[in-house]
Amino acid sequence: MGRARLYPDEPSGPFPSPPSTIEDREGRDIEIQAPGELTTDLDAVVEMYDRFDPTDRAQGIPPTGEDRIRNWLETIAEESVNVIAHHKPNDDDIDVDSGADSGGDVIAHAMLVPDADDPAAIENNSDIEWELAIFVLQDYQQAGIGTHLLKHLLGHASDVGIERVWLTVERWNNPAIALYERVGFEASGTESFEQEMSIRLE
Amino acid sequence: MNVLVGLGGSDESIKTLRQTIDRTQDVGDDLTIAVLEKPESKRSQDEMYEEANALLSEAGVDADLVRLEGDPGSALVDHAEQGEFDQLVIGGGTLSPMGKIQLGPITEFVLLNAPTTVKLVR
Ligand SMILES: CC(C)(COP(=O)(O)OP(=O)(O)OC[C@H]1O[C@@H](n2cnc3c(N)ncnc32)[C@H](O)[C@@H]1OP(=O)(O)O)[C@@H](O)C(=O)NCCC(=O)NCCS
Numbered sequence: 001m002g003r004a005r006l007y008p009d010e011p012s013g014p015f016p017s018p019p020s021t022i023e024d025r026e027g028r029d030i031e032i033q034a035p036g037e038l039t040t041d042l043d044a045v046v047e048m049y050d051r052f053d054p055t056d057r058a059q060g061i062p063p064t065g066e067d068r069i070r071n072w073l074e075t076i077a078e079e080s081v082n083v084i085a086h087h088k089p090n091d092d093d094i095d096v097d098s099g100a101d102s103g104g105d106v107i108a109h110a111m112l113v114p115d116a117d118d119p120a121a122i123e124n125n126s127d128i129e130w131e132l133a134i135f136v137l138q139d140y141q142q143a144g145i146g147t148h149l150l151k152h153l154l155g156h157a158s159d160v161g162i163e164r165v166w167l168t169v170e171r172w173n174n175p176a177i178a179l180y181e182r183v184g185f186e187a188s189g190t191e192s193f194e195q196e197m198s199i200r201l202e
Numbered sequence: 203m204n205v206l207v208g209l210g211g212s213d214e215s216i217k218t219l220r221q222t223i224d225r226t227q228d229v230g231d232d233l234t235i236a237v238l239e240k241p242e243s244k245r246s247q248d249e250m251y252e253e254a255n256a257l258l259s260e261a262g263v264d265a266d267l268v269r270l271e272g273d274p275g276s277a278l279v280d281h282a283e284q285g286e287f288d289q290l291v292i293g294g295g296t297l298s299p300m301g302k303i304q305l306g307p308i309t310e311f312v313l314l315n316a317p318t319t320v321k322l323v324r
Pocket of ligand 1 (some may be wrong): 056147178
């Protein structure tokens with residue numbers, strides 16, 4: 001689709017693979033997992049995006065309103081590669097609203113979506129380019145979760161044979177750009193309101 | 203109203219033109235269509251010119267159809283400055299596979315430099 005994107009010559013990595021449990025800078029236990037398919041965890045992810053502060057939207061995503069969020073995720077769910085972060089309640093936190101062990105709420109999500117006209121026909125994940133996005137709920141931002149989640153997404157991507165990952169980010173979104181550069185993304189392509197960045201995986 | 207619409211050669215351009223023609227028919231605007239030089243797009247300038255012509259006759263709308271050479275953003279803004287236009291219309295960006303809205307460098311140039319109201323068509 002469209003013109004050819006540039007990628008760094010040097011691959012980045014290795015990155016950690018999910019699942020992992022990390023402690024964030026606020027001392028919260030955060031569990032990072034890669035669901036086999038997003039469809040299994042769809043409700044919990046929809047709920048997270050429903051709680052997402054619309055002022056933090058980027059280039060029109062996530063959409064607002066539960067129906068539109070579900071619609072958006074369903075459209076990309078099947079062929080996408082995902083990592084999800086749950087806040088695991090500590091033993092001393094009393095989890096009042098869920099009887100069963102829910103594993104805690106989803107508080108962050110990152111994904112890769114194939115840039116292909118017919119995603120169902122993909123034979124090798126390395127044949128195509130994958131677009132990345134990451135979202136961390138406001139109450140959990142700036143605690144290191146975004147960095148961990150991004151690394152685990154790239155680790156998981158590498159495990160399933162993905163080599164080329166790109167994204168666009170609003171040029172003024174300094175937190176996101178800092179995060180991407182830290183793991184090895186480099187600016188590529190023309191700059192306009194959005195900066196395009198790319199990374200090559202081992 | 204005197205409207206100038208700028209077109210590259212993408213499907214987005216076709217959508218922009220269709221919507222603008224519909225609007226012209228509804229409200230009786232004066233319409234000028236500028237076909238830009240964008241070598242990397244799906245349709246060549248000539249193809250886009252022909253397609254615009256066909257859409258106009260199909261709709262029975264009378265409009266000025268011009269080709270603008272050179273850098274698309276600045277050629278369009280120049281043309282807008284030289285005519286008596288009230289509004290400049292361009293495509294409102296493409297959607298990435300993820301669903302992100304992407305505005306290209308032409309859109310950015312036009313938004314930051316046009317003397318008129320700019321309309322982005324989605
Ligand atoms: C971008 C985002 C994913 C970062 O997640 P995060 O969990 O806050 O990231 P981290 O805590 O790992 O921080 C990464 C770095 O970004 C920078 N940073 C984070 N938030 C920042 C802020 N509000 N202002 C300035 N810098 C910030 C810091 O340099 C931080 O480095 P540090 O760890 O040395 O402090 C998160 O802010 C987010 O979801 N934003 C809204 C959605 C979005 O813009 N997504 C990206 C486009 S798809």
